[in-house]
Amino acid sequence: MRTLVSTSQLHSRRGKSLYWLVFGLVAVVFTVGFVFPLLWLFLGAMKSPAELAHVPPPVLPGQFGVRTFTQAWDFMDLGRYFLNTVLVVAGAWLVQLAFDVPAAYALSKLRPKWGNVVLGLMLATLMLPASAVLVPTYLTITDVPLLHVNLVNNPLAIWLPAAANAVNIYLLKRFFDQIPNELLEASTLDGAGPVTTLWRVVLPLSRPVLGVVSITSVVAAWKDFIWPLLVFPDPAKQTLSVALQRFAPDTPINLLLAGLVLASLPTIAVFLIFQRNILAGLTAGGVKG
Template structure:
């Protein structure tokens, strides 16, 4: 293995000192780049509006106002918008699993005719800008084909367009490809059907990749802005991202920052809690045993 510094040099006291110095500096820079915006938002929420507008800005608040959190929660009616966002995110997550998992399993193990071409067409949709799909998707959900239903102001307007996600199908298929065919053939010989094999065998050993797909689906639905802005004109049904943008004009900046921090807490906690599952799912390349 060739590296910029040879192993012999790294074993010397000078080499070790330089290595740990560079490593520490790089890590501190990365931590600062990610942590400072969060620190700025949290401390900014506890400043008064006059201090927030001061130039140059203060890094540490002169006076702390922790009551801003409670005021933002009650004044902006965040409980309602949290409920709307949770409903949208959970529904989008469930419908993606219900559609993407069987689709990926079929492409991986059932090998339908033209399966590779179908997958290629799915992946090609990732090259289409999301803004180019807004108008046709909006026209579709305002007059749902066959049913003739208008889904404006309904969570289904978020759920149905999110159902078939090409990237998630690709991730799932890649993972299913690593499952030994002998394992599934043994189940078939025991009389198990494809649905039973998927439910009893494939899904239990696919928990890492299911965690990755779940996180991607929930985070995407939670932070989406443009599409919920179009399909939720009723303020009472809007998600957090849309409601905060609508209220920012008449809201003190410190309360807005407090609301933004509160809105981001669930996703940050979710990512921290499931980070091991995410790494395991993304790096899984084979099955043991």
């Protein structure tokens, strides 16, 4: 295989030095680019309003501590909005698994007629910007077809649209495609139906991709802003991201930054804890048997 740098040059002393120099520079630049905003946010939350208003602002706060975070928690009543967000995220996660897993299983293993057409239409929705479907989706949840109910200020307004996730269905289907059909045929010979086969054979083998779908679903629902802003006009039912935006005009800047830090901690923790599972699930290419 021909590459930009030959193997002999890469194994030479000069080649190795140049390689690690370039690799180190790229790693440092990207690390700074991703970490610096988070570090600035965390340090800014511990500064006083006077320090933040100073030009240029000091790099480090005059006093380290968690006092600003406790004040922000009480001032904006963040506990209520954390509970609202957890309820929305948990429901969105469960609904996505309940709908996307059977849909992907049907497209992969049951192979219904016109299944490829349905999958193609699902993937075609990825070509549309999210803003293009906001109005049709909002009109749908304000007057649900057949039922004629209004889901505004109802968590179902978040949960039901979340189920139509083409990316999750595609990831699950690609993984299910690689599960040997012999395992499913053996299960059928033992008298198991499609639902039993899915529950007892397919799902235990699909833990890596289920972990990826679960993590991405939770993070996406946690940080979503536009859709919760539209469907939760009642302040008492708003999620954390919407509540912080509503408090922004009347909240001291350091308390607002502290609230943003607190809102970011769960998603950062999820990524740091499960980053290996995310990569393993995305790169899982077969089933050991």
